[in-house]
Amino acid sequence: MSYQTLLTHLDNGIFTITINRPDKLNALNKQVFTDLDAAVDEVYNNADIKTAIITGAGPKAFVAGADITEFTGLNKDEAMALAKRGQDVFFKIENSKKPIIAAVNGFALGGGCELAMACHFRLCSENAKFGQPEVNLGLIPGYGGTQRLTQLVGKAKSMELQMTAHLIDATEALQSGLVNHVTTAETLLERTKDILNIIMSKAPIAISKIIECINIAVVSDSSFTNGKNGYDKEIQAFADCFITEDMKEGTAAFLEKRKANFTGK
Numbered sequence: 001m002s003y004q005t006l007l008t009h010l011d012n013g014i015f016t017i018t019i020n021r022p023d024k025l026n027a028l029n030k031q032v033f034t035d036l037d038a039a040v041d042e043v044y045n046n047a048d049i050k051t052a053i054i055t056g057a058g059p060k061a062f063v064a065g066a067d068i069t070e071f072t073g074l075n076k077d078e079a080m081a082l083a084k085r086g087q088d089v090f091f092k093i094e095n096s097k098k099p100i101i102a103a104v105n106g107f108a109l110g111g112g113c114e115l116a117m118a119c120h121f122r123l124c125s126e127n128a129k130f131g132q133p134e135v136n137l138g139l140i141p142g143y144g145g146t147q148r149l150t151q152l153v154g155k156a157k158s159m160e161l162q163m164t165a166h167l168i169d170a171t172e173a174l175q176s177g178l179v180n181h182v183t184t185a186e187t188l189l190e191r192t193k194d195i196l197n198i199i200m201s202k203a204p205i206a207i208s209k210i211i212e213c214i215n216i217a218v219v220s221d222s223s224f225t226n227g228k229n230g231y232d233k234e235i236q237a238f239a240d241c242f243i244t245e246d247m248k249e250g251t252a253a254f255l256e257k258r259k260a261n262f263t264g265k
Contacts, residue, residue: 001038001039001042003035003038003039004031004035005019005020005021005029005031005032005035006018006019006020006032006035006036006039007020007057008039008042010046010048010049012197013048013049013050013051013200014050014051014052014053014193014196014197014200015042015043015046015049015051015052015053016052016053016055016189017036017039017052017053017054017055018055018056018057019032019036019054019055019056019057019062019063020057021057022056022057022058022060022061024064024067025058025060025061025063025064025065025107026056026057026058026061026062026063026064026112027063027064027065027066027067027068027111028063028065028066028067028086028111028112028115029066029067029069029070030070032067033085033086033089036089037088037089037092040052040089040092040093040096040100041092043096043098043100044092044096044097044098049098050098050200050204051098051099051100051101051196051199051200052096052098052099052100052101053100053101053102053103053189053192053193053196054093054100054101054102054103054115054116054119055102055103055104055105055188055189056104056105056106056112058105058106059105059106059185060106060107061105061106061107061108061112062102062103062104062105062106062107062108062112062115062116062124062128063107063108063109063111063112063115063116064106064107064108064109064110064112065107065109065110065111065112065133066086066110066111066143068137070082071137079142082142083142083143086111086114086142086143086144087142087143087144090114090115090118090143090144091118091144093115093118093119094118094119094120094215095211095212095215096120096211097207097208097211097212098204098207098208099120099196099199099207099211100119100120101119101120101121101122101123101192101195101196102115102116102119102121102122102123103122103123103124103188103189103192104116104122104123104124104125104128104130104179104188105124105125105127105128105185105188106125106127106128106129107128107129108124108128108129108130108131109129109130109131109132109133109167110131110132110133110134110141110145111141111143113130113131113132113145113149114132114141114143114144114145114148115143116130117144117145117148117149117152117178118143118144118148120211121179121180122178122179122180123179123180123181123182123183123188123191123192123195124170124173124174124179124181124182124183124188125170125182125183125184125185125188126170126182126183126184126185127170127185128169128170128173128179128182129167129168129169129170130167130168130173130178130179131161131165131166131167131168132145132149132161132162132165133165133167134162134165135162135163135164135165136165140162141162145162146158146162149161149162149178151218152176152177152178153176153177153178157176170182181195201262202262203241203244203246203247203249203250203260203262203264204246204262204264205240205241205244205246205264205265206241206244206246206247209237209238209240209241212233212237213230213233213234213237216229216230216233217230244265245263245265246260246262246263246264246265249261249262249263250262
């Protein structure tokens with residue numbers, strides 16, 4: 001499938017989605033959201049795709065933010081629709097049963113940071129910069145940034161970053177838990193694929209259940225009711241895995257001291 005604003009490539013189960021507007025620092029506009037929505041549908045529906053990477057074209061930016069030219073003249077209802085559209089696409093990424101990893105090459109600001117945070121986890125290059133500078137425009141994050149940044153770095157750090165519009169570098173992003181690994185720009189995609197190849201060697205159904213359960217864990221705070229729901233979901237997901245062919249294969253391989261051959265059944 002071809003896209004106006006994306007480049008896509010499937011290789012050995014890994015589907016690489018590259019936001020391709022380098023002259024605009026890969027800023028998110030309506031067409032990017034349309035293309036990204038369709039590309040994530042492709043991840044969901046194409047059995048040959050086992051995992052995915054989202055990255056940006058060019059050496060400067062992952063995504064430097066939303067395309068602010070599209071904000072001009074919007075009324076309140078239109079602004080709400082804009083935010084909901086972004087959140088819907090990012091929820092689709094977050095809730096994918098197949099791992100979608102962000103490879104952050106350069107600036108990940110505003111909507112770009114929000115896109116990276118919607119992925120299941122993040123790697124970045126040494127020149128990466130992260131931030132939610134919307135307050136400089138008299139705005140706040142609208143694509144989930146107030147929630148996901150708080151989940152990842154904690155309330156106090158999230159408050160400071162969003163109220164000051166301060167940008168953090170790759171080292172601080174790693175220390176704060178925003179990213180999992182920092183690499184050179186040259187090895188970023190290679191390192192991301194190495195991790196995905198490890199994940200693809202595991203049982204696909206179990207991986208999807210891990211995503212579901214962890215997403216429930218971070219949706220809420222310390223509320224007992226929501227926490228209990230997470231534990232209940234884990235019991236159900238554990239039982240769902242127990243009746244799969246992959247569970248039988250995995251346990252047999254362990255007892256027979258051999259490598260498991262998972263089929264996703």
